[in-house]
Amino acid sequence: DTAVSQTPKYLVTQMGNDKSIKCEQNLGHDTMYWYKQDSKKFLKIMFSYNNKELIINETVPNRFSPKSPDKAHLNLHINSLELGDSAVYFCASEGEGETQYFGPGTRLLVL
Amino acid sequence: AQSVSQHNHHVILSEAASLELGCNYSYGGTVNLFWYVQYPGQHLQLLLKYFSGDPLVKGIKGFEAEFIKSKFSFNLRKPSVQWSDTAEYFCAVRGSGTYKYIFGTGTRLKVLA
Numbered sequence: 001d002t003a004v005s006q007t008p009k010y011l012v013t014q015m016g017n018d019k020s021i022k023c024e025q026n027l028g029h030d031t032m033y034w035y036k037q038d039s040k041k042f043l044k045i046m047f048s049y050n051n052k053e054l055i056i057n058e059t060v061p062n063r064f065s066p067k068s069p070d071k072a073h074l075n076l077h078i079n080s081l082e083l084g085d086s087a088v089y090f091c092a093s094e095g096e097g098e099t100q101y102f103g104p105g106t107r108l109l110v111l
Numbered sequence: 112a113q114s115v116s117q118h119n120h121h122v123i124l125s126e127a128a129s130l131e132l133g134c135n136y137s138y139g140g141t142v143n144l145f146w147y148v149q150y151p152g153q154h155l156q157l158l159l160k161y162f163s164g165d166p167l168v169k170g171i172k173g174f175e176a177e178f179i180k181s182k183f184s185f186n187l188r189k190p191s192v193q194w195s196d197t198a199e200y201f202c203a204v205r206g207s208g209t210y211k212y213i214f215g216t217g218t219r220l221k222v223l224a
Contacts, residue, residue, distance in 0.1 A: 004154075031210065033212070035214075040216060041199065041216055041217040041219075042214070042216045042217075043201060043214040043216075043217070044214070045211060045212055045213070045214075048210050048211075050210070055210050056210055056211055058211075090155070092155075094210075097160065097162075098143060098145075098160070098205060099157045099160070100147070100155070100157070100212065101154075101156075102147075102154045102155040102156070103154065104154055105154075
């Protein structure tokens with residue numbers, strides 16, 4: 001059973017398009033995160049939700065909008081995609097002892 | 112500024128060699144410390160963590176890390192690496208009582224058989 005899943009795994013799109021990445025966790029955790037990993041492997045927190053409420057928003061452009069319909073899901077919608085948005089996006093949920101459980105990542109390439 | 116530095120970006124070792132990966136952090140307050148590992152084709156997963164108490168913590172697969180508060184460091188060690196330790200290693204800190212994780216840029220370890 002996959003603990004944290006993301007769809008799609010790969011996403012290739014044109015500049016200016018709007019796209020969404022979905023994340024689901026079946027671990028019963030209350031807190032979920034989105035991270036962006038750039039080409040230099042730098043993993044940076046973008047958003048965090050606790051029980052469907054936004055608790056962290058790390059100065060991410062407002063073209064990025066997270067949505068949490070319930071505490072098992074945290075989706076990421078990106079409007080007007082730019083070349084600099086190309087990265088790997090990781091979803092994670094947080095369990096006991098602040099341990100992060102990561103999804104497999106979504107590789108986004110903006111052309 | 113809050114940051115985590117991993118000075119070794121790429122490390123190549125032969126099997127049975129000893130490993131030490133450096134991690135230093137800058138944070139104005141109490142932190143909890145973590146090492147995560149990403150094996151080829153797998154998810155990032157927790158290797159070990161330190162919250163308080165004995166500054167030498169042991170994790171999975173024979174890894175250990177030592178928290179030295181005066182040096183703001185949390186270096187990862189393993190006495191004898193195996194080929195299967197080939198992976199990317201990430202150090203992270205989290206401010207106590209916050210939800211914010213700060214990750215280092217990672218160290219890519221390659222172990223030659």
